[in-house]
Every structure is written in structure tokens, then in C-alpha cells.
Amino acid sequence: MPETIRKITQAEAIREALEQAMTEDERVILIGEGVPDPKGVFGTTSGLQERFGMARVFDMPLAENGMTGICIGAAISGMRPVMVHQRIDFALLCMDQLVNNAAKWHYMFAGQASVPLVVRVIVGRGWGQGPQHAQSLQAMFAHVPGLKVVMPSSGYDAKGMLLAAIRDDNPVIFIEHRWLHGIIDEVPTMPYTVQLDKAAIRRHGKDATIAAFSFMVVEALLAAKALADLGIDLEVIDARAVRPLDMTTIIESVTRTGTLIVADTSWKTGGIAGEVVAGVTETAFNSLRRPPLRVALPDIPAPTSPHLTKDYYPDALHLARAIVNHLGATIPDAELVSRLSRSTPHDIPQREFCGPF
Template structure:
């Protein structure tokens, strides 16, 4: 859908909260559950005030039992409710994989369309104050691999609200992947309810020299890298997939056909990941006239570290993205941007265009 005119800046966490609040206002079958969602900080502000407005029957904390509580949420969805189940970290979805993969994602098919599972799973990824091996992982490819499970990755506050409202209305399980470093970033967000369409990527910056596809927070880092590249005369086209499954490959395909070069920057490891899926589809495409040059970036092939110095080497950042894209686009290795030009997106607020 088209972006409504608005001049209101809203933080990412406020947009998540507002999307849920408006969905609950519109439909009494929507409720929210999750560990510590009624805490005084409200999951970094994303659930703050909801229990006071809707009461403890529609907004409530759960025991530390991901598997059992996910089963409760799935059962409620099958019974006609529309639960939003908040998992603070994606890492802990491993404790309820059977519930999500074998029950939530498959029930509609297994029961011949007579059962629906309108379940929304909110979950966070990403580094922050050294959260390390078991609290930083991006495991979205595991869920995108499964038919019946939608996976969305809002990179900004506008999409955070719109995708939340779209997810609540969907009759299938939808996993919303939220990057914790995006929580304080701002974008222009309408006050009125709206949805963001699944399976529709967004071209954030047009260019002819190289296509950069970012995932989640890496969209923002890619935008900063594109600014650095422009100073070197290289115009990068930056694409936000918005949703990982379903994926709008047509937009990526058209861009790669134009630029002839593709860099995919993921918030996860490269092996068997989402970046590999995009590159494989590009390789298989019959609509791309010339074989493109391709490159992928993501987590270093090791367990997530905790110390800042190792984190700097583990995650892509505007500097490493810009260098990789420059080498791919120009064929040269004679440029390195200055460190003071390479702040992360959450350090230099990006507000649009959305």
C-alpha cells in the first residue's frame, strides 16, 4: 500500500506498541502474552501501558516455559483468538521449535484448511552490551525454511507498526524479527491504523552500479555505506526485503539485472542462510541477462562473541559493507573510508523515506 503523508516521528519500540494497541482496539480476540511483558520497562517500551489499558486478561506475563506457553498460544489461535506471543530473544525459540514448526505451521494443511493458526510471534535479535553466544543469534532462516510460516523483518518504525497490524490480521503464524539496535531509531509513522503488505520489497535508494540487499538492521547500515560509496562516484541501489518469507524476488531480480552486481548483507551466518537463498535465486533466474558478480556478508563463521572488539569483527558495519561493495563494483582495492565517517545507523538516526 502507499505510504500515508505524515510528519510524526516515532521510535521503533513505540511503533511496535502502537501497532499492537490499535490491533487490540479493533479486535477483542487479539491478546498479548509473554515473559515479563507487564514489567515496568515493558520489553524496552514495546508493551508499556498495554496491561493498564486492556487489563491482565488480555495482556499478561507467562511462566519461563517457552514450549508450554507456545502450545497455549497455538491452542488459543486454533480456538479463534489472535494471540501475540512475545519471546524476548530469538535464541529461546529453539525451546519451542516443535510447537512452531510441526504444529503451528502445518495444522492448516494437515486438517484440510479447517484449522487456522493466526499466531503472531514477536522476537528480538542482535548485539547489545555483549549479549554473546546464546542471546544474539539471527535464526530467521530456520523458520523461513518451513512452509506455512511467514517471517518478517521490519527495519524501521513505519514497517514495525504496519507489519504488526498485518501480522495480527493474517490467518497463519507470522514471526516478527526485531533488531534491538533499531528500538531507539525513529521514522515517520502515521497515527491512523495501516498495514504493510507481505511479499513487497522496498527500494530505499536507487542506483546503477551495484545492488545491496540488507536484512533488518543491516538495511540501515547499507544505507550509510551507500552514502560513503556515493562520495567515490559509486551509486548503490539499496533494497529492503521487508519480509523474508514471502520474499519479493522480482524487485531484487530487476535491480540485479540493471546493476549486474549484488551484495547481500544478512543479520546471520552465511552457511545455509537467507543470503544464500537470494544468491541461489539470482543464479537460477532466466530473466537476468548477464551473470552478475555476487558477494555475501553476515556473521563471522564462529559463535557470537561478547567483547566489543570481537563484536566489531563479527558483525558487518558501514565500513566493511562500503569496502566490499566498492571492490565488487569497481574491481579496485584502493579505498578505505575514514572511521569517523562510519558510525552505525543507530548512532546516526535514519528517518526515511517511508
């Protein structure tokens, strides 16, 4: 059968990955609050209960920690559960089971049992999601040995990495960004996998390396496009994985560009951006021509009002300004503003990047 590639949204790509995973392996079950409801977790689970039946696609009680333990119990007993949380914030309730049991079961019993569990968690941004519906907690999960943590940005990767995560014998925290769900990408119809531990170079450049996570890849690509017109040639790396971090790709890039800028969707302190900086400075310090830079959220929780979020999430313009400043380039701010001003309000996804990647 010839391979067909067509343009679909990331939400559709995720739904297709789930459908194909459940088709190829009857041990795969899907559970989460709202999974079979009319909205189907932003469309990512729509129609799956109709297709696979109530014995494999479940809604669940509002009992995140207990249900995580139940999924772990099923996983060590031969099932391959995929659990969904509509907001990553709710997954904090599962930390006991994820950190104490999922991450350690294979290790602490010396490899006698494994936990093939995927936990899909969704990061929000804007439209008043506020302090408890918009956190980006990848560093908390990534801190824990035994978990795998990924943050795909493209629809192609979302499908391939979700299929890889479901086929993986380890617990994988699969972090989606709500603003990526609507972005179009070229996605093959057939099942395929994308490895869970490899970064991708999205744009080649020589002046600086931007290592970006999740939605910040979109912002970085927009900033890089604008700065290219102004004589700054950026290399954009989509980190894709948070644990394990693919430091090899980042370090290789930095040895060519001499500059590291990390763009993260989360807070700066204790974040994954700091881990990238540490990894580069420990192993490629002599390649650096200037100090590394982290572009991340201020160390305060997300506010709700649009009047308060305007400068909370760094977008392409914020990022470009930070890069220009860091490189000491003499580019008038008006040049950046004219190229990077958004045609949509700051609290909804911008029209300037609709995909494909």
C-alpha cells in the same frame, strides 16, 4: 479525521500497533515473559495491561514450548494471540510447536482450521549479548513452509507489518532488531497495514543491488551514501519479508544493475543470503555481470567481549569495503574510513543513522 504523521521510535511504533490491534479486535491477546513488567519489553508493551486489563495482556510462565502450544490452541479456538520473546534465542525452545503444529495445522487438516498467531522475537547485537543472546535465526524459521517470516527495518513498516501480521490468519514470525527499536521514523497515527511479502527499494541506483535484511538496511544505506560521493551508485533493497522472499523486486533490480550483493544479519552458511543468491542465479543468471556476493556473519557464534566483536558484525565500513573490492573500484581505503568511521563504539547503535528511513 486528518491523517497525522509524526516522528516516533520503532519501539513506540510497535507499541502503537499492538494498542491499535487490541482496540480494533477483542480477540487479540498479548502474552510473553515481561510483557506487563516495568520495562515492558523495551517499551513495546508498556501500559498495555493497564489499558486492556489482565484478561488480555499476560505475563507468562518460563515455558516457551508449552506456552507456544497453548497460544496455538487458543488461536485455533478463535483468539488471535501475540506472543513475545525478548530474545529470539529463547524461541528455539518453541521450535517443536512452531514447526510441527503452527506451520502445519492449516495444511495437514486441509484448511479446516488456521493459526492466527504472531510471535515477536528480538535479535540483539553488541553490548556483550554473546553466543546465546544475539543470534539471528531467520533462516531457520524461513525454512519452514507454513510460517510467514518478516524482518521490518523502518518504524513505518514495523507498525504496518505488525498490524498486517495480527490481522493475518497464519502464523507470522515477526523479527525485530534491538538496534532498530531506537530509530526514529515518520509514522502515521492511524492504523494501516504494510504487506508481508513485498520488498521496498530504499535507494535507487544503477551500479549494484544490495538486498539487505533488518538492521543491515541501515548499514547498507550508510554505505550507499558514502559510496555515492565516491562515484558508486548503489540500489538498496529492504527485503522486509524472509518468507515469502520477494524475489521479483530483487531480480528486477539486478536485471538493471547487473550486480547482486546481499547483506544479512546472520551467518553465511545456510543463511537467507544464500537463498537470495540462488533465486537470482536460477532465474536471472544472464543479467549478472559478476558473481553475487554475500556479506554476512562469520560462521562462528557471537563472542561477548568488545575486543572480540569488533569485526564480527559487518557495519557500513565493512560493507563498503566489500563492495569496493567486489566491484574492483579503485578507491583508497582512507576515503571509506573518513566517511564511515563511527562516532560511537562499535557495540552500541551508531549515531550516524537515527532515521527517518
